[in-house]
Amino acid sequence: MADPVFTGIIGTCLVFFLLFIGMPIAFAMMLVGFLGVTYLSGVNAALPMVARTVYEVSSYYPYTVIPLFIVMGGFAGSSGMTGELYSAFDKWLRRLPGGLGIATIGACAGFAAVSGSSVATAATMGTVALPEMKRYKYHPRLATGSIAAGGTLGFLIPPSIGFIVYGMLTEQSIGKLLIAGIFPGVLLAGAYVFIIIALVKTNPGLAPASPESVSWGEKFRALLGVWQPLAVFFLVMGGIYGGFFTPTEAGAIGATILFMIALIKRKLNRRNLLEALQEAVRISVMVLILVAGANMFSYFLALSTIPMRVAELVASLQVSPYVIHAIMITIYLFLGCFLDAISMMVLTLPVIYPVILALGFNPIWFGVIAVLMMEAGLITPPMGLNIFTVAGVAKDTPVETIFRGVTPFLLAIIALVILITLFPKIALLLPGMMTR
Secondary structure, three states: OOOOOHHHHHHHHHHHHHHHHOHHHHHHHHHHHHHHHHHOOHHHHHHHHHHHHHHHHHHHHHHHHHHHHHHHHHHHHOHHHHHHHHHHHHHHHHHOOOOOHHHHHHHHHHOOOOOHHHHHHHHHHHHHHHHHHOOOOHHHHHHHHHHHHHHHHHHOOOHHHHHHHHHHOOOOOOHHHHHHOOHHHHHHHHHHHHHHHHHHOHHHOOOOOOOOOOOOHHHHHHHHHHHHHHHHHHHHHHHHHHHHHHHHHHHHHHHHHHHHHHHHHOOOOOHHHHHHHHHHHHHHHHHHHHHHHHHHHHHHHHHHHHHHHHHHHHOOOOOOOOHHHHHHHHHHHHHOOOOOOHHHHHHHHHHHHHHHHHHOOOOOHHHHHHHHHHHHHOOOOOOOHHHHHHHHHHOOOHHHHHHHHHHHOOOOOOOOHHHHHHHHHHHHHHOOOOOO
16 A cells, blocks of 8 residues: 555645646545545445535534524625615715725625625625716726725624634634634724725825715714614624624524514515525535535545644744744635635645644634635635626626726735734634633
8 A cells, every 4th residue: 555645645636636627626625535535444434434524514503603694694685784884884984085985895894794705795785886986986996996805804704604614624613713803804994994095095086086075964864774783793793702602593693683674674575585595505505515525635634644744844844933824824825816715725724724733823813814815815816706796796897907906905914914923912812801
């Protein structure tokens, strides 16, 4: 029998080859994991392992948090919260340089607080914000770039599918991971606002000033559209933070409240109810299949001893752990050019996570770093998913223009990664104070 390490290397290369020829990553990892376990331990060990992996992932109760957080976003969109959020931020911020772009970031952050999907945030905000920015002659680069970048907040600000997947793959507390994303999410939204102001100050032609003034009465009336998502966010996240209920229970409570709000406002009909449920099923199945494939591939890698060998090798290197950390960030930035966010996570964590533990890094802290890099992948050419989501809304804007528009925001994500690396408490303060 061949050396297990050599077998693991061949298997890893085979996964990348299957991805190159177009096989979905979940099936590529499942297939290679099965073949690898068969080769190293025999088919009698591999077949039950496949069945057990798929069953355990799909039947594990805490993972029901995924469809609950997705359906929260669906009900929030159906209730008209997106338009109300954007209207409120618009009325308060439109006189600032790039006010509509800033309002877009604020509304994206607000919607992200009740939705677990980055793509849903970008798509929903695109339909609301883009017509307004076009009406006021905003440059397409700034208009589409701010929407695509704002959409990434849905992957960081809890409830976040990114943190849930990371917790599933690393067996870390999903509740602590979600809470860890609050401060970084606020900082990133603030950085996006700063970038818009700086761009417009440098080049006023990007965003002509709005000639319309808004009375204080209109401004305060507009705040009525903000309290609902804020109340749901503080109830859901506050409950998790205080230990009153689990993330799954929080998702159920949030989904129920948003369902009732949509019913009371008479915005929920058979069509958008089915759309919300179908989206929840689609994303949940996709994530669970990806995690099952990643788990099977992880079993194979564990048999090959590659993760352990890599962790030992890295720990023995006479270099700072932060040098290894910088290399990992560079790898994630490179992979973001070719893979979607969740695929990146399931492909890399089986090898990278043991290295993180060997280096002595906090796994919750690294979860925030990983999710931020997944965010970067959402707007990195040529495969940025948020870019093509916005392009589907802004059909008259070339994809190249949108990529140019998000470049400053991509730099903001990298800057925040560096800041959290230098000051880990940004991510760890709130989780460290949780009761459970």
